[in-house]
Amino acid sequence: MSGSDVRVALAGAWRAVRARRVTHFPRVLRLVAALEAAAPTALKYRHRARLRLGLQAAVLLQMLREAQPEAHVRAAVERFFPEGGRGQEEPSVLEAQEGFRELVLELLQDPEQRDSYLRTPMEPIWTPMDPSGKRWLL
Incomplete structure (x- = not known):
């Protein structure tokens, strides 16, 4: 893959993230993982962790919004x-991951709580890592 191919892939990923196209976030996650493997210092640890966690959280919340089967979630x-x-x-990061994991599993168990949580507007901004893992870049 040439340098221009990488730039095009990164531009496409950035466009998907900026437009909040959650259906493309798994591809962006794969690109971040490939970038991390190829050039570990290309992104600072904290930025990479926030990006990855935010994308993963958005994918899971979208799955809940779409009422995907519990086994898939x-x-x-x-x-x-x-x-x-x-x-x-x-x-x-481990604390945030565990907090979000617990939240999603709780929401799977309680449809009423899930509906209420998903109706709550989320701030579409970069926020400092919340140790509870309950609010992310969305």
Whole structure:
């Protein structure tokens, strides 16, 4: 892949994120992972963690909004936020991941709480990491 191919891919990913096209976020996540593997210092750790967590949270919330089968949502939770987290993450990131994981699993168990939560408007801005993991870039 040439430098211009990478720039085009990154521009497309940025456009999908800016336009909040959640259906494209899994592709953006794959691109972030590839970028991280190829050039680990291209993004600062904190920026990469916030971007990844925000995209993953948006995907999961979209799955809940679309009332996707519980098994699909649980599989995505396990893929994005495995129980116990990933060992290489900082404690604040692990705490945020666990908080969001618990929130999604609670919402799966209580349809009334899920409906109420999904009706709550979310601020579409970059916010500092919330240790509870309950508000992200959306």
